[in-house]
Amino acid sequence: MSTKSTYILKFLNVMSWIAFIGLCVKAGALLASYGVSxxxxxxxAKNLALGLDLSxxxxxxxxxxxxxxxxxxxITILEALVFYSVIQIFLKINFVSPFHETIGKLIQKMSGFSLLVGIFSNITVSYSEKFTAMGIQLPNLxxxxxxxxxxxxxxxxxxxxSQLFAKGIELQKESELTI
Known part of the structure; x- marks a missing residue:
C-alpha cells in the first residue's frame, strides 16, 4: 500500500475515534441534562445539550x-455504534487478505445501525412535526x-x-483451496 493511502487511512481512523468519542459525550450530555431538567x-430543558431547547x-x-x-x-447512540464499527474494522482489517468474515459482519452491523438511525430519525422528525403544528418552537432540533x-x-x-464482501470471502476461500 502506498504511503499516501496509509496516511489517509490513519487520518480516517483518527476521525472515526473523534466522531465516536464526540457522539458518546453527546449521548451522555443528553442523559445528564435530561436528569437535571x-x-x-x-x-x-432550555439548553438540554449543545444548544438544544426542548422547554x-x-x-x-x-x-x-x-x-x-x-x-x-x-439516535446519538446508534450513530456512535456506526463509528465504533468503523473503528473495529480499522483494528481488524488485514490488507493482505481483506476479505474476512469478521470484516463482512462488521459492515453488516454498520448497515443495520445506519438503518436504525434512519428509521429513528424519520420517526423523530414526524413526532416533532406534531409540536411544530401546535406552534411549539423547537430551535436546533x-x-x-x-x-x-x-x-x-x-x-x-x-x-x-457487505454482500460484495461475502462474495469476496467466498472467492478467497475457493482460491485458498485450489492453491
Missing part, C-alpha cells in the same frame, strides 16, 4: 418531552436529529458492500 431544575415540549407535556429525549439519545434519509441510503450502500 426532570429532577433538579426545570430550566435545564416548549416540557411545558406542554413531560411524557412527550421524555419521548423526544429518548429518541434523540437513541433538526441539527440533533440528523438526516434520516441519508442514513437509510447509507444503510443500503453498506448492505450492498
Amino acid at each position: 426532570m429532577f433538579i431544575n426545570e430550566v435545564g 416548549g415540549i416540557k411545558a406542554y407535556d413531560q411524557i412527550d418531552y421524555s419521548i423526544m429525549v429518548f429518541c434523540l439519545t437513541v 433538526m441539527e440533533h436529529i440528523g438526516l434520516g434519509d441519508a442514513f437509510l441510503f447509507f444503510a443500503g450502500i453498506l448492505y450492498f458492500i
Whole structure:
C-alpha cells in the first residue's frame, strides 16, 4: 500500500475515534441534562445539550418531552455504534487478505445501525412535526436529529458492500483451496 493511502487511512481512523468519542459525550450530555431538567431544575430543558431547547415540549407535556429525549439519545447512540464499527474494522482489517468474515459482519452491523438511525430519525422528525403544528418552537432540533434519509441510503450502500464482501470471502476461500 502506498504511503499516501496509509496516511489517509490513519487520518480516517483518527476521525472515526473523534466522531465516536464526540457522539458518546453527546449521548451522555443528553442523559445528564435530561436528569437535571426532570429532577433538579426545570430550566435545564432550555439548553438540554449543545444548544438544544426542548422547554416548549416540557411545558406542554413531560411524557412527550421524555419521548423526544429518548429518541434523540437513541439516535446519538446508534450513530456512535456506526463509528465504533468503523473503528473495529480499522483494528481488524488485514490488507493482505481483506476479505474476512469478521470484516463482512462488521459492515453488516454498520448497515443495520445506519438503518436504525434512519428509521429513528424519520420517526423523530414526524413526532416533532406534531409540536411544530401546535406552534411549539423547537430551535436546533433538526441539527440533533440528523438526516434520516441519508442514513437509510447509507444503510443500503453498506448492505450492498457487505454482500460484495461475502462474495469476496467466498472467492478467497475457493482460491485458498485450489492453491
